[in-house]
Amino acid sequence: MDEEKKQPFSLESDGNSFDQLFASIVxxxxxxxxxxxxxxxxxxxxxxxxxxxATALLTATEHVLSHDAGGALTYGGQQGYLPLREWIAARTSRLSNIKIDADQVTLTSGSAHGLQNVALTFLDPNDTVILGAPTYPGAIRTFQARETNIVTVPQDAEGLLPEKLLATIRDLKEKAITPKLLYLIPTYDNPTGTTLPLERREAIIKIAHDNNILIVEDEAYAGLDFDGPPPPSFYSIAEGKGIIQLGTFSKTIASGLRVGWITSSQAIVKTLVHMRFDNGASPFLHRIVLHFLESGEYIxxxxxxxxxxxxxxxxxxxxxxxxxxxxxxxxxxxxxxxxxxxxxxxxxxxxxxxxxxxxxxxxxxxxxxxxxxxxxxxxxxxxxxxxxxxxxxxxxxxxxxxxxxxxxx
Amino acid sequence: MDEEKKQPFSLESDGNSFDQLFASIVxxxxxxxxxxxxxxxxxxxxxxxxxxxATALLTATEHVLSHDAGGALTYGGQQGYLPLREWIAARTSRLSNIKIDADQVTLTSGSAHGLQNVALTFLDPNDTVILGAPTYPGAIRTFQARETNIVTVPQDAEGLLPEKLLATIRDLKEKAITPKLLYLIPTYDNPTGTTLPLERREAIIKIAHDNNILIVEDEAYAGLDFDGPPPPSFYSIAEGKGIIQLGTFSKTIASGLRVGWITSSQAIVKTLVHMRFDNGASPFLHRIVLHFLESGEYIxxxxxxxxxxxxxxxxxxxxxxxxxxxxxxxxxxxxxxxxxxxxxxxxxxxxxxxxxxxxxxxxxxxxxxxxxxxxxxxxxxxxxxxxxxxxxxxxxxxxxxxxxxxxxx
Incomplete structure (x- = not known):
């Protein structure tokens, strides 16, 4: 905390300005x-x-409000609507060839909110996080807001460089710093558009496992394939071990819904749910999204x-x-x-x-x-x-x- | 941080358990x-x-998706849909007899999320917050998650006791502790159901102003009057000075929508918007709510x-x-x-x-x-x-x- 913040100030003389009371990170x-x-x-x-x-979402809303208005319009719990979690679990199971249960999915207000949920759950101030350079600015802000120690690893035209990651971790260890978490967007990266090749994915997972570093895999752009499917996800390759996967319907349905999710181990999801402070996301939106997904119009x-x-x-x-x-x-x-x-x-x-x-x-x-x-x-x-x-x-x-x-x- | 967390652990032997990586507050x-x-x-x-x-919300959805699908279904910014903020500002202006502008309103995912936004914006770890005893458990959790120093002031059958508040602040000052923020639910309190009488409201505001303490006024139950209107809000009495007011449509429309708001000075609202990490709440829901509010069916x-x-x-x-x-x-x-x-x-x-x-x-x-x-x-x-x-x-x-x-x- 800087000294300036500790100065007394007068509400009388200063009207509505409460600048001195803002958190130091602001x-x-x-x-x-x-x-x-x-x-x-x-x-x-x-x-x-x-x-x-729009039309399909209106049809979905009509269905939801005429069949389950009570469920849609009252609190739906912190983890979110079970049938939508089941749908996501089933799809992720298919895509990753791993059996995933609805208990391994938690619904968030978009994947940005999911990332904040992860940051609150895993990071103490001064914990070390590894990000790609460049990366999504929302991730930088979210980790900065937790007052973490941010370390970056360069990306080239194929994404994050495994050998640079390893060198960075070694440097940190020499300074007795143990990084906790690596955040990346392996598929159609923001901002670079790159997709990490399979060999790099495997190399990064090995490094993360060897060093007990959790991987946060942001799949915000998953599904927007133009030239065939991308390599298997980190979640799939690592069989879920040590991976937190962020997903969202912002890109494939509508960013204005604010419906995202997190997939991980049951223990991690349980703790992510525990570290929620918003009384859960909207069960109304969850039902609308599920009805659209099941309508046959989504694919x-x-x-x-x-x-x-x-x-x-x-x-x-x-x-x-x-x-x-x-x-x-x-x-x-x-x-x-x-x-x-x-x-x-x-x-x-x-x-x-x-x-x-x-x-x-x-x-x-x-x-x-x-x-x-x-x-x-x-x-x-x-x-x-x-x-x-x-x-x-x-x-x-x-x-x-x-x-x-x-x-x- | 406790020692246990610093122990190395093996991902290989421990499967999906990443307990050692959880933040210390968890x-x-x-x-x-x-x-x-x-x-x-x-x-x-x-x-x-x-x-x-349900029927009115369906009508509202039909209107929104046929007139403004593009606005409803794409990102709406961190502060939220302007016309809904204007509606809230106009209503709060009427209720409080103060001119409130749409720039003084920010939309949140329910008032619980609003409270978290306030906690992130104003509180550093070890800052001191004053809560009533008893109070809303969600507020306790939210302030605990910021690792703040929580101090409580007893409530009796008419709510928070001003003389106890003053004594508490004096005790803190003797220990060189300056509390930053007082959180309360002055009207139809959760859990006590009490409503603070006007004199107590005035006394509490004077104490807060004298000590440069921000008041967070949670109006979650506002509008659910059974015996006539309650006393003027803290926001009204203090003419907004040093007050952050939390509002929500959870109780008067539907808790499943997750639409709430915060009203304060422009400078504070600007900073609350800055301290968002969720890419904003749902512009789809904002438009549905506004259409319902303006339909003549809300009152x-x-x-x-x-x-x-x-x-x-x-x-x-x-x-x-x-x-x-x-x-x-x-x-x-x-x-x-x-x-x-x-x-x-x-x-x-x-x-x-x-x-x-x-x-x-x-x-x-x-x-x-x-x-x-x-x-x-x-x-x-x-x-x-x-x-x-x-x-x-x-x-x-x-x-x-x-x-x-x-x-x-």
Whole structure:
């Protein structure tokens, strides 16, 4: 705690300002990202608005309120609606080839809330967490808010580097620091779009097991496959051992529902449920989601999404090659929402972002995704939210901005 | 951190058990309360199932999904849907006679989640919080999870005692401890059902202002008036100064929606929004709730609830007088969900609770509502969830159990 906070202050003279009473971490946390008002928003990682299953969700709501209004509209417990947990357990069992029980699933208000639940359950202040560099800024904020010691491991075009992970853990051990938890987004990573290959997954699991480090596997983009299925999940490879898997319906149904889940061992799930302070998520939403999942419309809906987003990825890639080729390097993502561009000299992310804004294109600077320094020559570009023509226009503008910047240097 | 946690452990030998990795607070937190499977559940503070506005909520959902599916089903920001915040601000303005702006309102996943948001924003470990004794167990857990120093001030039949509050603060100051925050439920308190009279409210505000202590006013039961309106809120009396007010639609619409809010100064609300880690609450639910509020059905619905719960309160009171009079003292609540019974010698709460369970009646021991010791001769009895006949039967059984216990002592 800093000294300033300990100074007395006068409510009388200071009206409504209670700044002195804020927790010490408040001013150290980065600000949350938000939507951009610009014409071309390649900034916010949001799903396509046109393909939202509004009609199917209305049908589901009608069913739920006419068949189970009492269950839907009263408290549903901290762990969430059992039949939805059963559905998730059955699907995860199929995908991972492991028998998973409904007791191994807990429902959260989106996977971001799930991650906070994990942070509260496993981390004391000063505990050490390992994150990829770059990674999801919401994860950085969540672990920072727990006042943990954050250590990063670099990622390359195939994701987190096992040998760097091992070296980092060895360095920490030499300082008598035992990391508790490794957080990663192995499939269609945010922000890099990369998918960890099987061999890296296996190597990382071995390192984690050897060092008793828990792996938090964020599967937010799971299911948005454009080029066939990704490698088996960490959960599947490790047969669940030492893995906490975060899932969400934000990307495959609707981000506005705020329905996510966590899958892990029974003991861990029991403790995650214990460390809830919100009286549980909405049983109304749980029932609506389950009815939609069971309607037979969910699988075709996800297939449709895959095709929409694949088309957008391809349009973006083509435009990038056409309009920005001399200025960037990138790897084509196999799913998800993101391109991660490496800017060639002399371009920098901050410079490009500012200049693009003036031309009505919003992109995010790579620095947003690093704890500490990094990403100064990286840009994240979201292709999920706009139709192909808009993406092509936006990328063309971006290419022109790059050209102008390079020529003026 | 205790030594045990620092011991190495083997994932190989220990399967899925990661107990050693849990945060140190995990095993110190009391378990969450839950519903009872018994025939007469006077234990869980839940609304009446029969009076849920299912039809009106379905109409609202139809409207929302046909007019604003894009807004309802995509991320809505951390602060929540502006028109719903405007509605809440306008209503609070009317009720408190102060001009409140939508920027002074933030939407949460129920008021329990709001309280956690407050705890994260204002409290560092070892900060001191003042709670009433007894109080809402969810508040105790939430503040415990922040590893704060919890200090309690006794309540009598009219709520928190201002002179005891002042004495407590003086004692703390002598030990160089400056409390930051006072949490209370001034209207239809959980568990006591009491409503703080105006003079006490004024005295408590003066003490808080003199000592730069923030007041968190939990208005979870606001609106459930049986005998006319309660005294003005703390927010109204203090003209908002140094007050954080928690609100929820759980009691007047449906606890299964999980829609609550916080009202305070703009600066405080801005910081509460900053200290969110869940990507915001559900914009789908926000729109459904707003449409119901504006439908013209909300006010009659609340009036109907008042009459349903008034009838239940009266039936319970009558039955308590008839069947349990020799064994208890209590004050009739003017609203809300709860009777708080003081058991006369030789009855104890634990003994009564166990014996009642065997006769299919669930009640909660007073000890649940105290941090540390207290409540050993108190019982909380919920009258909201059951119709009058069930309440009469349950209270008759409870009276017989008391009689038997007393006669067998």
């Amino acid at each position: 001013n150290k946390l980065p600000i949350n990202t938000s939507l951009s008002p610009l014409r071309y928003d390649l900034n916010a990682g949001v799903p396509d608005r046109e393909s939202l299953p 075709p809906h996800v297939t449709r999404l895959q095709s929409i987003y694949r088309e957008r990825r391809d349009a973006t890639e083509l435009s990038l090659r056409k309009h920005a080729n001399p200025y960037i390097d990138f790897t084509k993502p196999n799913g998800g929402f993101f391109f991660w561009l490496s800017l060639k000299d002399p371009l920098t992310a901050d410079q490009l972002r500012s200049a693009a804004m003036k031309s009505n294109v919003a992109v995010t600077s790579g620095t947003t995704y690093f704890f500490g320094s990094g990403g100064e020559n990286k840009i994240r570009l979201v292709f999920s939210a706009l139709p192909p023509t808009d993406l092509e226009n936006a990328v063309q503008i971006l290419g022109n901005v790059m050209k102008t910047l390079v020529n003026n240097t | 095993n110190k937190l009391p378990i969450n309360t839950s519903l009872s499977p018994l025939r007469y559940d006077l234990n869980a503070g839940v609304p009446d199932r029969e009076s849920l506005p 009659p619905h609340v009036t109907r609830l008042q009459s349903i719960y008034r009838e239940r309160r009266d039936a319970t009171e009558l039955s308590l007088r008839k069947h349990a009079n020799p064994y208890i003292d209590f004050t009739k609540p003017n609203g809300g969900f709860f009777f708080w019974l003081s058991l006369k010698d030789p009855l104890t709460a634990d003994q009564l609770r166990s014996a009642a369970m065997k006769s299919n009646v669930a009640v909660t021991s007073g000890t649940t509502y105290f941090f540390g010791s207290g409540g050993e001769n108190k019982i909380r009895l919920v009258f909201s969830a059951l119709p009058p006949t069930d309440l009469e039967n349950a209270v008759q059984i409870l009276g017989n159990v008391m009689k038997t216990l007393v006669n067998n002592t």
